[in-house]
Amino acid sequence: MELTIQGHNLKVTEALEAETRQRVEKLDRYLPNIAALRVDFTHEKTKRGQDIIGAEITIRHARGAILRAEERGAGEAALVLSDAVDKMYRQIERFKGKRSRKGRDRFIMSADELATAEAIPQSEPFVEDEGTGPEVARRKTVSVSAMTESEAIEQMELLGHDFFMFFNQENGSINLLYHRKTGDYGILIPRVE
Numbered sequence: 001m002e003l004t005i006q007g008h009n010l011k012v013t014e015a016l017e018a019e020t021r022q023r024v025e026k027l028d029r030y031l032p033n034i035a036a037l038r039v040d041f042t043h044e045k046t047k048r049g050q051d052i053i054g055a056e057i058t059i060r061h062a063r064g065a066i067l068r069a070e071e072r073g074a075g076e077a078a079l080v081l082s083d084a085v086d087k088m089y090r091q092i093e094r095f096k097g098k099r100s101r102k103g104r105d106r107f108i109m110s111a112d113e114l115a116t117a118e119a120i121p122q123s124e125p126f127v128e129d130e131g132t133g134p135e136v137a138r139r140k141t142v143s144v145s146a147m148t149e150s151e152a153i154e155q156m157e158l159l160g161h162d163f164f165m166f167f168n169q170e171n172g173s174i175n176l177l178y179h180r181k182t183g184d185y186g187i188l189i190p191r192v193e
Contacts, residue, residue, distance in 0.1 A: 010053070027088060033062035038057070039081070041077050054080065069090075146169050152166045163177065176188040
């Protein structure tokens, strides 16, 4: 398992790194075959009250599934990390509980993986939805225009949306532009694996 720990506007001290490693390396016992695990800490200054610390855990499973848990709060990074790890335990339980459906078993854990995974100790029982799972409730056709990234930003601001899909002239593919919590923009560029 490849582990990456980064801090944005926050210095990751040796003590914080050791605490993070201790907490997240346990996840491998509950979810075998983790290909990569990434922990990002953020620090945001506020005008009122305490600054906000964020912890985001991203797991890339060997089958291609991505699990992500994020927690934000005032206080120490280790406390926020603890809450994010608890959220990740719930994500793992949900992932392990997925059942195979017709043609959609790419991200389903195999019987061998489930047998080697330990059960996550829980304070409250996890209840799996007895339904058939999430289904597509609506399909919408979207017309995309060829434009540059700066034109897409202007168009998104004119519309007042948090995200905008467009055909990027520079790389010749459909891209998704989104507004980030930090106030700047991000672009999702698809890549087929």
